[in-house]
Every structure is written in C-alpha cells, then in structure tokens.
Amino acid sequence: MLRYIKSAASLVLWLWVSLALSLPNCPFPGAAFPKPTNLAASPTIQAALKSLTATFQTFDTTQSNNPDGTSWSLQVFSASADQPVWEHYHTAKNLLDQSSSFAVGPDTVYRLGSLTKIFTIMTFIAEAGDTRWNDPITKYIPELQLLAARAQSDPVMNVDWSSVTLGALASHMAGIMRDYALEGELTQEHNQTVLMGQGFPAAPATQVPNCGEAVLCNRAQLFAGLAITPPSFVPSNTPAYSNLAYQLLAYALESITRKSFTQMVEADILTKLGLSRTYYRQTPPLRFGRNTPGNEVGWNFSLGESSP
Ligand SMILES: *[C@@H]1O[C@H](CO)[C@@H](O)[C@H](O)[C@H]1NC(C)=O
Ligand SMILES: *[C@@H]1O[C@H](CO)[C@@H](O)[C@H](O)[C@H]1NC(C)=O
Numbered sequence: 001m002l003r004y005i006k007s008a009a010s011l012v013l014w015l016w017v018s019l020a021l022s023l024p025n026c027p028f029p030g031a032a033f034p035k036p037t038n039l040a041a042s043p044t045i046q047a048a049l050k051s052l053t054a055t056f057q058t059f060d061t062t063q064s065n066n067p068d069g070t071s072w073s074l075q076v077f078s079a080s081a082d083q084p085v086w087e088h089y090h091t092a093k094n095l096l097d098q099s100s101s102f103a104v105g106p107d108t109v110y111r112l113g114s115l116t117k118i119f120t121i122m123t124f125i126a127e128a129g130d131t132r133w134n135d136p137i138t139k140y141i142p143e144l145q146l147l148a149a150r151a152q153s154d155p156v157m158n159v160d161w162s163s164v165t166l167g168a169l170a171s172h173m174a175g176i177m178r179d180y181a182l183e184g185e186l187t188q189e190h191n192q193t194v195l196m197g198q199g200f201p202a203a204p205a206t207q208v209p210n211c212g213e214a215v216l217c218n219r220a221q222l223f224a225g226l227a228i229t230p231p232s233f234v235p236s237n238t239p240a241y242s243n244l245a246y247q248l249l250a251y252a253l254e255s256i257t258r259k260s261f262t263q264m265v266e267a268d269i270l271t272k273l274g275l276s277r278t279y280y281r282q283t284p285p286l287r288f289g290r291n292t293p294g295n296e297v298g299w300n301f302s303l304g305e306s307s308p
Helices: 002-022 043-061 114-128 142-147 166-170 192-197 219-226 243-257 261-271
Strands: 072-076 086-090
Touching (some): 114 243, 114 261, 142 219
C-alpha cells in the first residue's frame, strides 16, 4: 500500500514537473471565453447603455455635481471598434465663452494627471524592452549610486537605493516618498509661521526645499534634496504611490538610450498613436479646453522634470 502511494505520488510529481516544463505560463484555471466584439449590437449592452444615459442625464443637472462649473466628457469604447460604444458630454455654462457656440465634445482637451504614467511605462518598454525590471536604479542614476551606501549605517533615515529596482519603482513598491517637493503645501504655499500655527514643528532652514512648485526643481536640486529625504518604507515591502518613482524611471531610460524623455514620449507614443490632441511640452490653445479667459487656472502649468 505504502509503495502504491509512493509511486502514485511520484507519478503526480512527474506529471506536475512535465506540465510545468511544457507550459511556459500559468493561466488562471477556468473557462476561456472568446473576447466579445461588436458590443454595440448586443441587446444586453444596449439596455445597459440606455440606463447609463439616463443616469448621466440626472447627473448633469444634479446641483451637488456643480454642473455649471464643471464640464465632463465620457466615452465607453471597445478595442475592436474605431467608434465609441457610448459617449456623453456635458458643457458647464459658466466656463464657456458666452459669445461662442463651442460645446464640450470628443476632441475637448482636459488636463490629465497621473493617468499618463502609462505613457512612461510604454515608452520605457518601447525603448528598452522588458528585461531590466530587476536591475537596481543605482545602475542608471549615478547620483543615487553615490547615496546608496548611507542606508547601511542608518536605514531609517536613508533610502536603500541599491535595493530599489526599476520594477519596484514602476509598481509603486519602492517605499520612497510620493514627491520630493513638487506639491508645495508644506514648502512653498505657507511660511513657517503659518505651518507652526497649524501644529507642525519648526523645520531647520537647511532642510526646507527651496524649489518644487513655484520654482520647479532641476535635476541637481532634486538629488541634493533626496540626500536628506528618508524613505517611507523599506523597498519592495508595501505599496506606496510615488510620482518621484516615475521621474527616476525617466532618468534611467534617458541614461539607457541617451535620448531625452520628452522626445521619446512624443516619438513612441504621441506620434505613433496619432494622439494629435495630447501635449507633453507645449500648452494647447485655451480654446481646445473650452475655458474662458479668467477660468484657465492651472491650464498652462508645467511640472518640469516631474512630468513623467
Ligand atoms: C507668513 O504668512 C502670513 C500669511 O500670509 C503673513 O501674514 C506673515 O506675515 C508671514 N510671515 C512671515 C515671517 O513672512
Ligand atoms: C505658458 O507659460 C509660460 C511661462 O511659464 C509662457 O512662456 C508661455 O508663453 C505660456 N504659454 C501659453 C500658451 O500661454
């Protein structure tokens, strides 16, 4: 009996090993359904979209949504069709130039924030492939190589940069802070007197960033600041969203390709995909955003080297 169990066990093991060797990937078990196409013709989808339209018609006039002060554009689309399956646009009347007949539509330009982080990753893969995710960032950024040894004596106050991989940066697992000084709430928007009145301790003048929001930090200022910036967590331990991580990925890519990140995004993504209304370095004309003069707060604002 024991012998039988043993040979059954080795058979199972053999099967498992041979399966593992013959299948390069491990898909989730379960039924494989064909990808749905021609969604617009489906009665189920049509019924759902009708309900979606009704929901948004209510939404457009609900005062708590600020419909007179906020415009919105929505599209539902399928990767297998050129035209959206559903679209809906709302034009805020207080943002419109009263003399114009413009209305928000499919070509209206909005300011996007971190949604474009996907551009950074796609540019990286297009330019450098997908074999470098386990490399440490110190291999590509000499300034961080210089800081790397500090974590050995004090890992609480210093980022262990040689354990931070490109993959950890890309997946918000590096444990580094969200931004160095980009969001200026604590550095540039209020002075020390105001901040201490709110309960913050006095910050030593030498540790207060002198760039970030009103004056953007250049590369040298950023790395000088990172030399005195502690980690949030140890690397690869827990998710922690970081804009700074993407800036570092862009610097790494520039070091790999010897090209400027801006040129790479424009060539690999914006031009290749025909995204003619997506702007990386120039400010689009105000009218593309359907703003009136005086309502363009933040429209022409660059994040500089933090843009990736
Ligand atoms: C700090 O800011 C407050 C509010 O703007 C201002 O009243 C105060 O004079 C400022 N203090 C210093 C030292 O600049
Ligand atoms: C945007 O602002 C910069 C200065 O920060 C200025 O040089 C440029 O002309 C502005 N562009 C537009 C389209 O307003």
